[in-house]
Amino acid sequence: MLRKLNSVVKDLILVSRIAYIIYPFRKLLLFLYNLSELTVWINRNKRNTGSNDFFRLTRNYHERLNGFAFIADKYQLENKPVSYFEFGVASGVSFEWWLQHAKHADSKFFGFDTFEGLPEDWGLFFKKGAMAHDMKAIADERHHFVKGIFQDTMRNFVNENRAILHLDQRKVLLFDADLFSSTIYVLTQLYPYLRTGDVLIFDEFNVPSHEFYAMKIFQDCFYVKLRPVSAINNFYQTAFEIEKI
Ligand SMILES: C[S@@+](CC[C@H](N)C(=O)[O-])C[C@H]1O[C@@H](n2cnc3c(N)ncnc32)[C@H](O)[C@@H]1O
Structure with missing residues (x-):
């Protein structure tokens, strides 16, 4: 007995x-x-992702705008109302693109950011506080910015403003916060409001331990089915339509 314990x-x-x-x-x-996981995922999805430039040797970050244009065209967002949510606004390049291209008067645009930069380090080169930008003044009255860490602001904002969010119309969500923590937080908190046909765009999708990991965990744990519809820059920017939720 003593020998076994030992x-x-x-x-x-x-x-x-x-x-x-x-x-x-x-x-x-x-x-x-x-x-x-990402490599296998890309190999399985490179043929069934409608608009897709895999494989290319060089990345051109600005081509993500072509990805936005593909989505806007596919869902006719130029003249159909959409509720657009952007997580990670920074200087507002992508946010303004959507304001300018989704022209319907009933479209609504919500941008969330600390406007003081990343809340934690992202990889080796982007330190906490990187990408800080002042909140931009934009004349278009269809938009609203929410300043602060998502984890502090988002839940109350959504609960208190459901009437103006138009959650019943098609939603397009741009995940551009780069970090795993920020992305998984938003996905899980918004889960109750997501519907079949909503579009999720990830701006740094093929970064293995950040946006990809967040999408994978969300999909696996919530039994959500996401169908990739477009990919730019070897899946760096990837858009999904919610097929089942
Ligand atoms: C890559 S930038 C966004 C770029 C912007 N969408 C564009 O295309 O110009 C990432 C932004 O995410 C914001 N961010 C990341 N995690 C956040 C969090 N948990 N709460 C609020 N903002 C966050 C950072 O402040 C930063 O401005």
């Missing part, structure tokens, strides 16, 4: 030593796990 204790010590050896590499291991 061997169990030894095993436990060994396991905890292994855990400590692995600990410094946990982010790398998670990255490799997500990279393999």
Whole structure:
């Protein structure tokens, strides 16, 4: 009996030593796990994603605007009302693009951002506070900006303003906050309001441990079916239509 207990204790010590050896590499291991998931995902979806430039050698970030144009055209958002939500507005390039192209008078546009930059580091090069921009003054009265960390502002804003959000019309959501934490937070909080036919656009989709990981967890845990409809820059910018929710 004593010998058995002794061997169990030894095993436990060994396991905890292994855990400590692995600990410094946990982010790398998670990255490799997500990279393999992403690679398989892209291989499975490269043929059934309608508009898609995979594979190309160089990335042209500005071509994401072609992706927006494809979505606007596919869903006729030029003249049909849409509720547009953008998570990560910064200087407002993408936000203004949508204001200018979705012209229907009943379209509504909501932009969320700290306007003080990222709330945490994103990878090695973008530190907390990077991408800080003043909230831009835009004349178009169909828009509204919400300043602050999503985790502080979003839930109350949505609860208190449902009447002006027009959640019953088609929604287009642009996820451009880059971070896993920000993206998973928004996806899970908005889950009750999402409907079949809504469009989700990820601006940095093929970054393995951030937007891709958030989409994967959301899809797997909420049993949501997302159909990729367009991809630009080797899936860097990827748009999905909600097929089942
Ligand atoms: C890549 S920039 C957005 C670029 C913008 N959509 C464009 O195309 O010009 C990312 C933005 O996300 C914001 N952001 C990230 N996580 C956030 C969070 N949890 N709450 C509020 N803002 C956040 C940052 O402040 C930053 O301005």
